[in-house]
Amino acid sequence: MxxxxxxxxxxxxxxxxxxxxxxxxxxxxxxxxxxxxxxxxxxxxxxxxxxxxxxxxxxxxxxxxxxxxxxxxxxxxxxxxxxxxxxxxxxxxxxxxxxxxxxxxxxxxxxxxxxxxxxxxxxxxxxxxxxxxxxxxxxxxxxxxxxxxxxxxxxASPVFALDIKTAFRDRMGELMVVSPDVGGVARARELAKRINAPLAIVDKRREKPGEIAEMTVIGDVKGKTCLIVDDICDTAGTLCKAAEVLIENGANEVHSYITHGVMSGPAVERVGKSVMKSLVITDSIQPSAPVRACDNIRIVPTxxxxxxxxxxxxxxxxxxxxxxxxxxxxxxxxxxxxx
CATH class of the missing domain: 3.40.50.2020 (Rossmann fold)
Incomplete structure (x- = not known):
């Protein structure tokens, strides 16, 4: 019409x-x-x-x-x-x-x-x-x-899948998608299906808001290139801790794909010092100057x-x-x- x-x-x-x-x-x-x-x-x-x-x-x-x-x-x-x-x-x-x-x-x-x-x-x-x-x-x-x-x-997962297939085209068989908590499993599973990769979960226990008492990896990440998938990165505390736990459990590399880069407070500094090789976010939120200047943060256009x-x-x-x-x-x- x-x-x-x-x-x-x-x-x-x-x-x-x-x-x-x-x-x-x-x-x-x-x-x-x-x-x-x-x-x-x-x-x-x-x-x-x-x-x-x-x-x-x-x-x-x-x-x-x-x-x-x-x-x-x-x-x-x-x-x-x-x-x-x-x-x-x-x-x-x-x-x-x-x-x-x-x-x-x-x-x-x-x-x-x-x-x-x-x-x-x-x-x-x-x-x-x-x-x-x-x-x-x-x-x-x-x-x-x-x-x-x-x-x-x-x-964002279809866009992230295109990015992953380009950035990791030579090692798609090494990838493992990781949900940083049980609540995000559906989102992580959707991306894992798109790139034909296995799925792992980081189970976190909070004593009180903003503090993480314990993290456990569900799944074998040894020798894998792990891709953490989530919708929001706020202060990046959970994200950076999850990356450390994955490395401790034998992962070769950790990268993260997060839709909304809120990036509050110490987030940019934490990501910059993190064991993560890269953090990929979208421009759904206007990236600040420190976010744009951070070497291991990459922005995908929406x-x-x-x-x-x-x-x-x-x-x-x-x-x-x-x-x-x-x-x-x-x-x-x-x-x-x-x-």
Whole structure:
């Protein structure tokens, strides 16, 4: 069915480089110039957020690109206020492109008298007039059910699989995928299937939050090149400790593939001094200068994936097709050419 409106992109301040990269790729794909909608997202002296859009968006299909990463509250409010501006400007449909969904780790009540903040955020997003959400690697799959609007959750594992097949093409038989905890087994198993590698698990026991009392490796990692797979790297304490335990258990090398590089506090320093050979993250969160400068951190772009997902939503075609290697491969062919 022909689409009468053009896809229009607008961005908050959370990850402008990613938003610009998506706009650039969309221009390349469609052969029609696509730029970010001219707007200002600023703060008053008391830190209140103000949004003004300088272009007509009436009847348009709007995509707001805004991860709710650190500072999570500011970036979330930017998203909500931009969405309200779109609704009051009579946009036909507003989709929130949230590469990193903040508050996702608060997806259940772990103790008495605690909130389920991920559900609260979902309610706020829908209440602001957003009609669809596009995100990547939600911390917990059930968060999709917190929304009363459609949610498309993309996965980084197909992109990571392409990267692994290129970076380790000469030693694919030596690889072993490792989940850093029992809760992440499904995510690790998905990647292991894609690269036809065995799976191991690091079982961790916590005495209290932020401290790890004991780690045990489930599986034989001796002589293997281990690939730790997870969705979030925050302070990198668990990740670096897991790498040490794997080396102690006979692994030859340890590399990590983490979707969202939160990289708080001492994370960059820990990774730099770690026994890990490399940490691969995506640009779902704008990498800081120290992250970019760290020798053993590598960043995989998500703009090709998000661009195609946005175009599929706009065209009314399948987003789940992007989970397939045959579909995703051509999108990343300039980065991961065969051979």
């Amino acid at each position: 022909p689409t009468l409106t053009e896809p229009k992109l607008i961005s908050g301040n959370a990850n402008l480089p990613l938003a610009r990269a998506i706009a650039k790729r969309m221009t390349m794909h469609r052969g029609v110039h696509t730029g970010l909608v001219d707007a200002r997202v600023e703060r008053f002296n008391d830190a209140e957020i103000f949004v003004e859009v300088y272009e007509n968006v009436r009847g348009e299909d709007m995509f707001i690109i805004q991860p709710t990463s650190n500072p999570a509250n500011d970036n979330l409010m930017e998203l909500l206020i931009i969405a309200d501006a779109m609704r009051r400007s009579s946009a036909r449909r507003t989709t929130a492109v949230i590469p990193y969904f903040g508050y996702a780790r608060q997806d259940r009540r772990t103790k008495a008298r605690t909130p389920i903040s991920a559900k609260l955020v979902a309610n706020m997003i829908a209440g602001a007039g957003i009609e669809r959400v596009l995100t990547m690697d939600l911390h917990a799959a059930q968060i999709q059910g917190f929304f009363d609007i459609p949610v498309d959750n993309l996965y 703009a090709p994936l998000f661009t195609q997902a946005i175009l599929n939503i706009w065209n009314g075609t399948s987003v789940s097709s992007l989970f397939d290697d045959d579909t995703l491969g051509p999108i990343y062919e300039s980065l991961y050419s065969a051979g």
